[in-house]
Amino acid sequence: MKIVAVTACPTGVAHTYMAQEAIEIECKKRGYDVQVETQGSMGIENELAQETIDHADAILLAIAIGIEGEERFDEKTDEGKVIQIDPSEVIKHPVETINQLEKI
Amino acid sequence: MSEVGNDVIKKELIFLQQESQTRAAVLQTFVEKAVKEELITNQIDFLRAILKREGEVPTAIGYQIAMPHGKSSTVKEPFIGFMQTRKEFLWTEGQEETVRLVFLIGVPAENSNNLHLKFISQLSKKLLNAEFRARLSNATKVEQAYNLLRSIKM
DSSP states (O other): OEEEEEEEOSSOSSHHHHHHHHHHHHHHHTTOEEEEEEEETTEEESOOOHHHHHTOSEEEEEESSOOTTGGGGHHHHHTTOEEEEOHHHHHHOHHHHHHHHHHO | OOHHHHHHEEEEEEEEEEOOOSHHHHHHHHHHHHHHTTSBSOHHHHHHHHHHHHHHSOOBOSTTEEOOEEEOTTBSSOEEEEEEEEEEEESSTTSOOEEEEEEEEEEOSSOOOHHHHHHHHHHHHHTTOHHHHHHHHHOOSHHHHHHHHHTOOO
16 A cells, blocks of 8 residues: 655644654554655655655645645545544554545 | 754753643743743743644643644744653643643744754654653653753754
8 A cells, every 4th residue: 555645733843743753653564655745844855746646545634734735635635535634643543544544 | 962962952951750730830840941041032922932832733742742832033042841740630621631741842933953953853753652752751860861862863
C-alpha cells in the first residue's frame, strides 16, 4: 500500500513534525510505502510531486490550517481517497488513523 | 552533544518533581523564569500568545505530554523549557487529556534560526519514543533531563 500525507499546524514547530513521525512509524511497521510532506516553520519539506500523489492508494491530510498546493489532492478527493484530520489526532491515535486509511 | 541543543535547551527552565496541578500554575512558573533569564522581554505578551494557541487546539497530545508554545515578538531566540510534575493533572478544563511532562516552546514572531527550529522538530519527534519518554519521566536530577534533551540528533 502506498500512503502519502501532509502535516501542518498553526505554529509549525512541533505538531507538524510529531504527526509526520507518527505516520511514518505506523506505516513502516506495516510495510507500507509512505511519504509525508511537512508544511511548517521551516517551509515545505519532502514535497509531494503530483505523480506521487496520483499513484497513492490513500491520502492523509493531517492539517489544522490551510495548506499550499491543496489542489494537488482535488482528484483524489473526488475519488474518496482523502481523509482530513487534525494533526493531534494522528499523534494520539496512529493505529486507528492508518486503519481508517486502509479501509478507503 | 549538539551545540544547537545547548542553545535551545535552557537548563534554568528545567523543573522536576513539581507540585503544580494546573496549566496556569505551570505556565506561570515558566514565564517568570523566562523573563528572569532574559529569554523573553514581556511575560504578559508571551502568555497571551501561548493561551491563544491553546485556544485554537489544546497542545496536550497524549502520552501525558503537553507542548504549549508561544510565537511572539517578545521571544528573542527559539528556546525550550521542560517541566515534570509529580502527579498527572488535567491540562485543559473540560477535556480528558492529563499530563505529567510539559514542554514550553518559545519562538520569535519573525523568521528565526532554522537550526533551532530543526532541533525543536527533532525533539518533538523523539517524544513519540516510549523509552525516551520513560527516561524523562523518571529523571530526578536536572542534569539528567538536561543531558537527555540536548542529546537529540539533528
